[in-house]
Each structure stands twice: as structure tokens, then as C-alpha cells.
Amino acid sequence: MPDEHGRRRRRKRPARSEQARWRPTRPHGSLDAGGPVRVHDEIDEKALEAVRTWIDRAERIVVLTGAGISTDSGIPDFRGPKGLWTNNPGAERMATLRHYVADPAVRRRAWKNRLESAAGQAAPNDGHRALVDLERRGKLHTLITQNVDGLHQKAGTSPERVVEIHGNTREVVCLDCGERAPMTRALDRVRAGENDPSCRTCGGILKSATISFGQGLVAGDLLRAEDAARACDLMLAVGTTLAVFPIAAIVPVAGDSGARVVIVNADPTEMDHLADAVLRGSISAILPRLVAPTRLR
Numbered sequence: 001m002p003d004e005h006g007r008r009r010r011r012k013r014p015a016r017s018e019q020a021r022w023r024p025t026r027p028h029g030s031l032d033a034g035g036p037v038r039v040h041d042e043i044d045e046k047a048l049e050a051v052r053t054w055i056d057r058a059e060r061i062v063v064l065t066g067a068g069i070s071t072d073s074g075i076p077d078f079r080g081p082k083g084l085w086t087n088n089p090g091a092e093r094m095a096t097l098r099h100y101v102a103d104p105a106v107r108r109r110a111w112k113n114r115l116e117s118a119a120g121q122a123a124p125n126d127g128h129r130a131l132v133d134l135e136r137r138g139k140l141h142t143l144i145t146q147n148v149d150g151l152h153q154k155a156g157t158s159p160e161r162v163v164e165i166h167g168n169t170r171e172v173v174c175l176d177c178g179e180r181a182p183m184t185r186a187l188d189r190v191r192a193g194e195n196d197p198s199c200r201t202c203g204g205i206l207k208s209a210t211i212s213f214g215q216g217l218v219a220g221d222l223l224r225a226e227d228a229a230r231a232c233d234l235m236l237a238v239g240t241t242l243a244v245f246p247i248a249a250i251v252p253v254a255g256d257s258g259a260r261v262v263i264v265n266a267d268p269t270e271m272d273h274l275a276d277a278v279l280r281g282s283i284s285a286i287l288p289r290l291v292a293p294t295r296l297r
């Protein structure tokens, strides 16, 4: 039976009558009104209960996280109202490979930034910790993150379960010979006065081991993410607007493979229409409630 988007119904799905399509019931046009209470500040309790039951029954949950899970740790997102690139358009240049390679001034600014963000070490929040609990319950298959902040591992998620699809800032990589080294060592050189440290092996340009604009994803990581999406019985997308491809495509891949799709985000996403449940509100408030086992309430 095709649904409203003309897609084939996914297998292993309960009939529509049994399966609530949990959506916020009130229109979101009022979001822009700027009143004291925003619609999405109220957690949809019925949807939350339903998702808890689904998580209780699930055996292989794949989680995809984006910047939204780390904003409560004080790490700004990119394009939101307080976003990094909204307030500082130059930051987008630093994240673009072409500019980084061509312009030493961009690199010097990037190293200065890295030094500053290393000093302001962010800590994981309850959202990250909830996903650690999900792993302890034996339900976490793979955690795919678009974030480069390393906060999932810092919170306690096993590194072998994490796919950092956009790389990480723990390492630097030489753009010429590909050699990797710990970020701390490169930052020591910056502190010692090198404002654009180069590769000690070949003299090439060093960059944090993140995926910049204009740089392809690591094929093995993307493959692992897709395989996990096909194998999961529940896909939980958290803190991402699901607008960044190709990684966002794993959400429909999971859905088409029969998994339930749950989206938790402060704002509407590109794929709300594909989801079995959409929960809006504070991620660090919602996730701990979602993953606590129903019977322990």
C-alpha cells in the first residue's frame, strides 16, 4: 500500500490503525510568533511513551547524531540563530578545503581557533550519557555522528561502536602524505610559536582530521553507516536537521529496510514525514527519558 509519499510500505510494519503516526498536533506556524512558550518546548508525552516501548522491544538500534546533541554542552551549531557560521561567516571559509589550502591566513586563524577550543574543553551532557545507557542495555548497534567533538566517547560510548562520519579533532592529518598525529602535539607547536605548523615528515599542510567542505567522506565509514542502517530495527536520529547528504540518506535506508524511524530534534527536519515518531524539545531532557526502561519507571 503506498503511503502519502508514494513510497512502498515498509515490511514488518504494524497496520496503520495500530501504529500511531505521532506528530505534534499543533501547527508550527506559531513558532515564529516569539511568545514566551514555544510549541516545541512541550514534550509530546504520548509520543514519548510510544517510543519508550519501541526502544524496550528493539534489539539493534542505530543512532545518528548531529550538532543539536552538543549544543547543551556549549558547542554552537552551524546555521542556527546562534550558529557558528551565522555569527562568523569567516568560519565557513576555514571549513572549506580550497580556502584552507590556498590561504595561509585562513590556516593561521584555524590554528588559533583550535587552540582556543582546546582550552575551552566541552563536557558531555545528559543526551550523550543517555546513549551510553542505551549501549549498557545492550541495544546500541552503531552510533553514527556528524559531530567532530568526540563527546560520545568522552561520555563513555565504546569507540568501536562510533562512526565519526565527519572525522574528529583529536588528530591532525597531513594533506600531502596522509600521515596522522595527535592534535595535542600540533597544538603544542602552535603554543610554542608556530602559527601554521607543517608536516614533520614531508612539510605538507596539516589540518584537523575532520571532513571539510570539498572533501569526500571516508568510503569505509559511509559503508559501515549504510550497513548498520540496513541491519537495525530502530533508527534514532538526534539533533540533526537531516539536510546533510549523503549521510542523511541512511534514515530512509533504515525505514525501507523495515526499521522504525524516530526523530528527536528541537526544530522540524527534512525527514519528519518519513518518521514513525517525531519528538521536539530539549534533546538532553528527552533522551534520558526515552532510554530509561519502561519497567523501572
Ligand SMILES: [Zn+2]
Residues within 6 Å of the ligand: 174, 175, 176, 177, 178, 179, 199, 200, 201, 202, 203, 204
Ligand atoms: Zn606529510
